[in-house]
Amino acid sequence: MWIIVAFDLPTHTKEERRRYTLYRKDLLSNGFTMMQYSLYTKCVPTMKSAKAMANKIGPLTPPGGESRIFYITDKQFGEMKTFFGAIRQKKEHEPPKYEQLMLF
Secondary structure, three states, X not given: OEEEEEEEOOXXXXXXXXXXHHHHXXXXXXXXXEEEOOEEXXXXXXXXXXXXXXXXXXXXXXOOOEEEEEEEXXXXXXXXXXXXXXXXXXXXXXXXXXXXXXXX
């Protein structure tokens, strides 16, 4: 089983950013890996252990934040497809970027 935690936490004040950092560290210390910003995953052996982990992590959600925890099987996780967008094209109004500093 895979347990996936998706969260949206406020980061407007210094205290909110501190709580965000602590929540992220709690996820990492409990064996989660960042898949994308605000999306963390962990492989667990059974649904029972996935639910136990959710009950442990869920209450750690900081005030004003929101966490969603869901489960998928290893087979479903393996069927995931990843897509990457095209490389961003330079816009006409963007100044050129130089490899080194040019002095005149």
